Amino acid sequence: MANSQKSLMRTSVRLLCAQISKELQNILNQFKNKKTRRWWVRKWVSRRDTLGASERLLKELSTEDVDSYRNHLRLNKDQFEILLYRITTKIQKQDTVMRAALPARTKLEITLRYLATGDWFSSLAALYRIPKNSISVFLPEVCTSICESLSEYIKVPNTEDEWKKIQNEFYTRWNFPNCVGAVDGKHILIRCPKNTGSEYFNYKHSFSVILLAVVDANYCFSYIDIGTNGRVNDARVFSKSSFYEALENKTLKIPSNGVFVADDAFPLRKDMLKPYSRIRKLTTTQKIFNYRLSRARRTVENAFGILTSRFRILEKPIPILVENVPIIIKTICTLHNWLRKTSDEYFQTTYADSDDFDGTPAHLTNLTNYSSNHYSTSAGILRDTYANKFMTTEAVPWQFNMI
DSSP, X not given: OHHHHHHHHHHHHHHHHHHHXXXXXXXXXXXXXXXXXXXSSOHHHHTHHHHSTTXXXXXXXXXXXXXXXXXXHSSOHHHHHHHHHHHHHHXXXXXXXXXXXXXXXXXXXXXXXXXXXXXXXXXXXXXXXXXXXXXXXXXXXXXXHHHHHTGGGSOOXXXXXXXXXXXXXXXXXXXXXXXXXXXXXXXXXBOOOTTOTTTTBOTTSSBEEEXXXXXXXXXXXXXXXXXXXXXXXXXXXXHHSHXXXXXHHTOSOOOTTOEEEOOTTSOOBTTEEOOOOTTSOOOHHHHHHHHHHHHHHHHHHHHHHHHHHHOGGGGSOBOSOGGGHHHHHHHHHHHHHHHHHHOSSSSOGGGSOOBOTTSOBSOOOOOOOOSOOOOOHHHHHHHHHHHHHHHTTTOOTTGGGGO
């Protein structure tokens, strides 16, 4: 009996040792097959401090060709230094015993270059000698810091006097009384997000998110709403926005006679005017109103055009995660306002529609009917009142040549 127990124990020990030996062999094989890291930093990346664009190209351009420097970053040297000073403490990381942190200067240069051109991360990596995975990590962080540092340049007016200033500018420059802003939406092209089907597919047969904006008489953004999927029309985006909620609750503090101007995709309200529908034949008075409203409304279309001409990332689908697109667009709008308000060289007059001396516009956008024509009686009466004024007390001499 004792011999049989010893034999059973020996057999169990052999089987256990064999199993342990097999497991150890598998672990050893995993270590042998694991690809060893050839280097901690690639050699061409390690020469960033001497051969990267931040140390070579941009330093040369800043002293030898200032126009090319501004074209590269969309900022001149002084503007870049001001912006860098504002955000350095937010984006500069600490050095470690393993490696030096990326300079805040280089991070900002890459971010501005990406917004200006929409270059592939691999192209920026080769130019600045920064790994593309690092670019994808710090890019949203830098954009967030820019928005926070320049937040005073893009905000909704919070006093009636500020709204009245916009009213006066619209009246002086665009001959539209009581206007406090032009409203419109723009489709921002994106790569189709995974597992979203047709959620972001728009009527232009592309994938997009929508930028809803209110623009003042000088092409500056007073309000932006970003991120609604492109399948939704402008009227629906408006009805879901905080802007609509503020209008409904009367918390915007606009003057009692203040109105926004919009295209036919938006609803006609007592605080928002849109053109007469072209479904039926229009009278001369209605045609004149449509022209005058289009003339004021084109400020928002021009603002979108300036954005695209200065920040070419908007010319093609943005190839990043859809959740990062809103901060990219917000950064572009913030930079646009900052440069528009502080620099005379930000954009050329050819980027926007302009009137000749006699009032003849360079071109006008056709008004297309996209929405319902149901509206309140009081809103219809208000629009008719404006139409009659444009034929009498508020008429301009060239308007009859435009219909």
